[in-house]
Amino acid sequence: MSFKYLCISALLISCTGLLCSCSSPLSSSVTESGSDAQNLDVFAMNTYMSMKAYGDNAQKALDDSRELIMRLESELSVTDEGSCIYELNKNGKGTVTDSAAVLINKAVEIGDRTGGALDISLYPVLKEWGFTTEDYHIPDDKILADLLSDVDYKSISISGNEVTLPENVQIDLGALAKGYTSDSIMEQMSADGVDSAIVSLGGNVQAIGGKPDGSAWKVSVRDPFAPDTDMCIVEIKDKAVITSGNYERFFTGDDGKNYWHIIDPADGYPADNGLVSTTIIGDSGLECDALSTAFFVAGKDKAVDYWRSDRSFDMILVSDDRKIYYTEGIADSFKNISSMEAEVLRLD
Numbered sequence: 611m612s613f614k615y616l617c618i619s620a621l622l623i624s625c626t627g628l629l630c631s632c633s634s635p636l637s638s639s640v641t642e643s644g645s646d647a648q649n650l651d652v653f654a655m656n657t658y659m660s661m662k663a664y665g666d667n668a669q670k671a672l673d674d675s676r677e678l679i680m681r682l683e684s685e686l687s688v689t690d691e692g693s694c695i696y697e698l699n700k701n702g703k704g705t706v707t708d709s710a711a712v713l714i715n716k717a718v719e720i721g722d723r724t725g726g727a728l729d730i731s732l733y734p735v736l737k738e739w740g741f742t743t744e745d746y747h748i749p750d751d752k753i754l755a756d757l758l759s760d761v762d763y764k765s766i767s768i769s770g771n772e773v774t775l776p777e778n779v780q781i782d783l784g785a786l787a788k789g790y791t792s793d794s795i796m797e798q799m800s801a802d803g804v805d806s807a808i809v810s811l812g813g814n815v816q817a818i819g820g821k822p823d824g825s826a827w828k829v830s831v832r833d834p835f836a837p838d839t840d841m842c843i844v845e846i847k848d849k850a851v852i853t854s855g856n857y858e859r860f861f862t863g864d865d866g867k868n869y870w871h872i873i874d875p876a877d878g879y880p881a882d883n884g885l886v887s888t889t890i891i892g893d894s895g896l897e898c899d900a901l902s903t904a905f906f907v908a909g910k911d912k913a914v915d916y917w918r919s920d921r922s923f924d925m926i927l928v929s930d931d932r933k934i935y936y937t938e939g940i941a942d943s944f945k946n947i948s949s950m951e952a953e954v955l956r957l958d
């Protein structure tokens with residue numbers, strides 16, 4: 611897969627060059643960067659990942675985190691023969707790891723809470739579009755309709771670690787796996803005694819605490835209309851900032867149109883419900899990742915309704931008519947650096 615399509619929806623501007631994995635697609639390297647900061651870049655889950663940690667235990671925390679990422683990748687990958695998800699899809703039933711069980715349960719919960727916008731059983735449809743193999747093409751209508759008739763996350767049966775799928779149902783955890791991974795890295799680093807760290811998994815950012823001087827991390831979110839530039843900056847401490855965008859992985863069809871990797875379960879086509887980028891800011895990377903994908907599919911009105919009834923997170927939405935909407939919880943730190951108009955969303 612070309613790096614362009616994997617690239618990053620957000621990066622950290624407060625430490626430019628340290629966490630920007632765009633410029634340096636290293637497979638895995640360690641660089642010292644002054645003071646007591648330690649950096650580690652890893653390529654895993656089809657994503658360039660950068661991690662930065664401070665303090666005496668930073669190096670151990672980074673090494674442990676790399677090991678953790680590799681373990682989660684081998685458990686959760688849909689294409690890796692031997693992963694529990696691969697086995698489950700092949701056999702229609704299986705015993706999944708604790709991590710996979712957490713993800714499947716969360717996916718079903720967010721599927722329910724978003725009217726089915728998040729549906730992890732879309733995997734056969736994603737395969738048909740070629741998003742898993744890079745053999746991209748626009749599917750035949752009849753094939754797509756057949757595949758869609760078996761898509762329904764509600765048909766997944768999970769009890770503890772035992773999962774059963776009906777015939778022709780296969781799942782893929784790509785919509786939530788990186789958020790879960792960044793949560794797990796935060797837990798690992800905290801257990802290793804780190805209280806200031808930040809990671810960017812392909813642009814999905816999550817932090818422990820603030821910077822060592824106590825100030826907030828500044829995280830920039832990409833402009834979906836010009837993905838090489840930043841659109842806005844938010845300041846965070848102890849939070850995840852997770853983006854889904856139509857520019858992250860796409861191909862141009864024979865008809866000249868772009869087709870991207872987030873699919874609307876309603877018709878099996880790339881979701882095109884008025885949003886081109888959704889960023890969720892909250893305490894749980896897993897929740898933010900699940901919601902960013904679900905809201906991309908659901909569209910602005912449903913995303914705003916959900917936010918008004920939940921309030922545990924903030925969000926930045928970008929509509930296809932070039933408007934930015936951001937929630938009032940981040941109003942104090944939100945800085946628009948694009949030429950787009952930005953409107954604050956309020957609870958009442």
Ligand code: ADP
Nearest residue numbers: 727728729730784785854858871872873903907
């Ligand atoms: P990224 O992985 O690029 O950061 P997302 O978190 O939005 O972006 O996840 C997109 C991935 O989720 C796709 O590559 C695909 O594997 C999967 N997917 C696509 N559409 C859906 C959907 N409606 N529900 C659940 N998973 C989806």
Ligand code: MG
Nearest residue numbers: 785899900903
């Ligand atoms: Mg997601």
